[in-house]
Amino acid sequence: MTGFVALEMRRSLRDARYLIIAVAMQIGLYLLSTGLFGAHGQCAQGLPQPVELMIAIIAYGAMWAVFSTTGPRIAHERAIGYLAAGEIAFPLTMALYFALGALGGLWIPLSMMPLAMQDIGRALPSNSVAELGWRIAGGQASVPRAVLVLAAWLLGGATAALLAYRRRNTRSAH
Numbered sequence: 001m002t003g004f005v006a007l008e009m010r011r012s013l014r015d016a017r018y019l020i021i022a023v024a025m026q027i028g029l030y031l032l033s034t035g036l037f038g039a040h041g042q043c044a045q046g047l048p049q050p051v052e053l054m055i056a057i058i059a060y061g062a063m064w065a066v067f068s069t070t071g072p073r074i075a076h077e078r079a080i081g082y083l084a085a086g087e088i089a090f091p092l093t094m095a096l097y098f099a100l101g102a103l104g105g106l107w108i109p110l111s112m113m114p115l116a117m118q119d120i121g122r123a124l125p126s127n128s129v130a131e132l133g134w135r136i137a138g139g140q141a142s143v144p145r146a147v148l149v150l151a152a153w154l155l156g157g158a159t160a161a162l163l164a165y166r167r168r169n170t171r172s173a174h
Contacts, residue, residue: 018068026061030054033107045109045134055137056106059130063100067093100126125153 012018033053045052101107103117104126110118121127128146135143 022061022064022068026057026064029060029107030057033057045138047134047138051137052109052134055133056130059126059133060101060106062129063097063126067097100124104130106130123149125150128153 012022030053033056034050047055103121104124105113105118105121106126110121110127113121122145128143128149131143131146135141135146
C-alpha cells in the first residue's frame with residue numbers, strides 16, 4: 001500500500017498542471033480572497049474572515065483532489081470514456097469544478113448572493129462540505145442538512161454512474 005501511495009505522490013508532483021491547480025491556485029485564491037474581503041470582512045459563518053476563507057479554499061482544494069484522481073485520469077489512462085472521451089474529460093471536469101466552487105459559496109459567501117442563488121448553493125455538495133468545516137471550526141455540531149445533501153449527491157452520483165455503465169454495456173452487447 002505504501003508503495004502505491006509513494007507512486008501516486010511522485011506522479012502528482014511531476015504533473016505541472018496538477019501542481020498549478022491543486023497548490024498554486026488554492027494559495028492564489030486564498031490570498032486574493034483575503035485581499036478582497038479583508039481580515040475584517042463580513043463574517044457569514046460567525047468565524048473570523050480568514051478562517052472562513054481558509055475552510056472554503058480547503059473544501060475547494062479537496063474537490064480538486066477528488067476530481068483529478070477520478071474521471072479524467074480513468075478516462076485518459078484506460079480510455080473508458082463512458083460519458084465523455086478522454087480528451088474532453090479534463091475540460092468537463094474543470095467546468096464542473098469551477099461551477100461547484102462559484103455556486104457553492106466557496107468563492108463568495110452565499111449571504112452575498114441573490115436569494116435564488118443561495119438556495120442553489122445550499123443544495124450543492126461543495127457548500128455542504130464547507131459547511132461541515134465551518135461548523136467544526138466554530139465548535140458546533142455537524143449540520144444534518146449538510147450530511148443529507150452529501151448523502152443525496154452520493155446516491156445520485158452512484159446511480160448516474162451505474163446507469164452510464166449499463167448503457168455502455170448494453171450498446172456494446174448489440
